[in-house]
Amino acid sequence: MASPSSKQTGPRAPWQRRLFIAAASTLAAVGVFAASYSSAEEGRPIPPPALDEPLKSDVETAVFAGGCFWGVQGVFQHVAGVKEAISGYAGGRQEDAHYQIVGTGRTGHAESVRVTFDPRKVSYGRLLQIYFSVAHDPTELNRQGPDRGTQYRSTIFPASDEQAKVAKAYIAQLDAAHVFSKPIATTVEPGRSFYPAESYHQNFLTLNPTYPYIVINDMPKIETLKRLYPEAYRVDPVLVAVAKPTN
Template sequence: MKQIHPSYSVFTLFLLFTLLPFYGCSADSTTNKEASGSTDSQPVEATYKAPQDLNYEALDTATFAGGCFWCTETVFERVQGVKEVVSGYAGGSEANPTYKQVSAGMTSHAEAVQVYYDPEVVSFNTLAEVFFKGAHDPTQLNRQGPDVGEQYRSVAFYSTPQEKQIIEEMIAKLEKEGYYDARIVTQVEPLGRFWIAEDYHQDYYVNNPDNSYIQSVSRPKVEKFKEKFKDILKEDYPQ
């Protein structure tokens, strides 16, 4: 049996615990570390608050996980009837998860977005269609593009039996039509608690247009979505 030199294994562990927390949809580990203000021993809960001028009583919510939330957030924000999209973490059991923990695969959470929308303008069915056809690739298991791990898994969360039915019927329809060459692997789960991500993740695409990940991964995905869903795009949203 090949022997591993002790110093090599120590070096490997060093890499795992110092570099992996910044992999994923992050392209600038130093900036993210400073912005999150979190440490391994003392997670910092997010302080982001959704806009107070929205009439939340008139809005419904939809929650999806489809890879890096920088991408999925900016896709849904462009849809008519969507009033606010919040990046966060869902689908796991750990309380107060941080980006450093989730992106390193140290929790059972997935990067997710919560969509606040006006049901008089856009339906849950349309949002589900955007999720399955325009926000990500639902055939990729535990990954989206360059981001690999269960934290980037595809999940459609539901809060009512009606939402569950819409999601399952849409998956069945896409499978029957052969919309994708591969099988859809999206998980359909009841929504538990949604944990809001750190402030600097909110509107990341708009606020960091020169970020290398945004340029190489997010922008092509957004442009593809805009081409496919022209009829439901907001006219005044920043490009």
């Protein structure tokens, strides 16, 4: 069985990840793997942010990191008001923004998703609420599910000072209310550029719904989004046009 981080090493890393999770799916069949889900991954409502970004334009961007970008992208692609969600890398240099290099955990990059949205339909604050309650577990430090390393850290890369202010205030609000059983580990890293990931990573959840990793770790998030925020859920995801099938 490959190690949890083996997806990031070597040219066949995505297939190594498939083998690892396929083995884990055997445990899931008897309910053992399910016990590893955190309360955040199971999904539960959390209060909206007391402070939100003021409406300034009809198109904005936000960048979120929360573990493997496949699931984070998939969640935001199903959010009404989102115009595009692209998987990529943020936190490091442009020359290091490549899957195999980021996988070393030494680039400063985190697997991230750039969300382009219409703030008249979904506010930045609502995106944060979905990010913290659905897209990942914000109490985990440098890991999500079976994936470990700084490239899987929980991080918000604000596009403006206003976004940074709202994100920091919301983290403080959730921690003060003890919404989660542990302190939030999410960092806010301003001034970092985003670089799109390779085409085979785009729309991965939609193109590979039976992929064991997706079935176990990410499809439940889509159901949680639909259950917790039905008014924000869109049935047909908004897809990245340049993506190609991974077969």
